[in-house]
Amino acid sequence: MPVHNHEIAERFTRLANLLEIEGENPYRVRAYRNAARTLGGLSVSIADMVAEGEDLTRYPGIGKDLAGRIRTLVETGELPVLTEVERRVPTELSDLMAIEGLGPKGVRSLYKKLSIDSLEDLEEAARAGRIHQVERFGEKTEQSILKEINKLRSGGRQRTRLVDAEEVARPLVEYLAAAEGVEAIEVAGSFRRRKETVGDLDILVSCEDSGPVMERFVSHEDVAEVVSQGTTRSTVRLSSDLHVDLRAVSAKSYGAALHYFTGSQAHNIAVRQRGVERGYKINEYGVFPSGESGGKPMAGATEEEVYDCVGLPWIAPELREDRGEIQAAEEGRLPELVTVEDMRGDLHAHTDATDGGEGLRAMAEAAADRGYEYLAITDHSKRVSMAHGLDADRLRAQGAEIDRLNEELEGITLLKGIEVDILEDGSLDLPDDVLAGLDMTVCSIHYQFNLPRDRQTERIIRAMDNPHFRILGHPSGRTINEREALDLDMERLVEAAVERNCILEVNGQPGRLDLRDTDCMLARERGAKLALSTDAHNVPNLGLMRFAVDQARRGWVEAGDVINTRDLQGLKRALERA
């Protein structure tokens, strides 16, 4: 049984936690943590790489030692250094670190003084009032621990989907912008990096006197709790349970602060490290000569200035994940990321013939209004009975209607398509001669999500063998916070797509965002072509393109990697199989 990437990452995280509790060299701890993050974010199978004898030290933060440990873990299923640590301290201590406000020192102290080594122990001790008797623990901490245990038991705080975060952020930004003295305001953090989910919102304002905006912030009607409040930073919990941080700096520091609060943390560390090498100290107030505190920063009003100080061009927020963007920037090979303006059409849309809300004409006109040259109509096929999927006759009738519409529509061409189901055996839900009459197909899985990896992967590859297979719709099948992804060998799938000149979709439905960012990256590296689509079920849904674009940008995707950045002629060529 091969060891999955996430299992490897989990072991390294556990190791980092336990070492930290033991008081081990923090840089060694960080090395394990970084490794966990890097490995967990990879799209390719580490086990496969080990099997093929690939050099793992090409990944940042993986050196000779770690590469060796990974190899051992893959080959034997054992991580001896972890086993060693677990002999000294209970492995469950690692789980206690999940409690907010409880860090390594706290866990160690509770273990030493009260022999607490599980959530149950911790809860019991807190209820019995034994925690606050330990040095550096008080009544407040004891109560907060009980609250946090409850939260953890009820599944913990879920990350918020980007689209939902936007709905909170938009009015909040408007509200804060109206505060006295606010000169600029922006949502930073993972929101600005356009990550598919955000843990909290980080809002940055520029102003000389932060008093009024901070006061306005904590007194917003949606605030359920003021978690912390200061002059430069305050944190609240909204009634929706989303945490929001507000940070205030002066205009001369705005760029440095924006860079810092945009993150990711790993990206910041790497940039600051470059600063140190060049004799600078970089913080959220600006760039300073090393060793100097206060005084006038050498740079900091804009992000460009900060990057310039460390010899780099500005890096787009979507790339700031420490996934090689700094090296790419240094070597002048940052990607020219695809933009919403590059998009010439949408290749996945439904109508009221199945589960969409509007007819062909309304969808076509809305697409034309967006400035598109084409829109592919891709209703469900019959297997999706819930959505009243199309059979061959209804599909032909729709095609005739599209032909009529194309005669009279100006400036937009409707493409005849279908979102045809990939059946369990890898065949498609409509006969070949019917599919042959279409301009294109989106082929998707809507049933049998739980096949084992080999069979699920084979199923899709077999479907790709059908000459009418064009675009793989929402490839992983996951829905964010709801349904796990199909168990797929994404690397094999991408390679199969490249070999057959099939295209992978990046679905812009905010609950899907599928392909994922790291899979977009993998696809791009292997030379697979992508289609950015909205899977629109009504007219407003056509506006979801920006989410597909965001996701693709996080995967380093350029306009040239995307077939629907081309004009109609170019698109038709890209859709040819041969």
Place this chain on the structure above:
DNA sequence: GCCGTTTTCGGCCCGACTGTTTTCAGTCG
């Protein structure tokens, strides 16, 4: 444990806020 435009040794990002304390350690981002 990683890493190299001073380095293969000796560094390793940096500051805000809280709670528990009378000056700061711990945690977080």
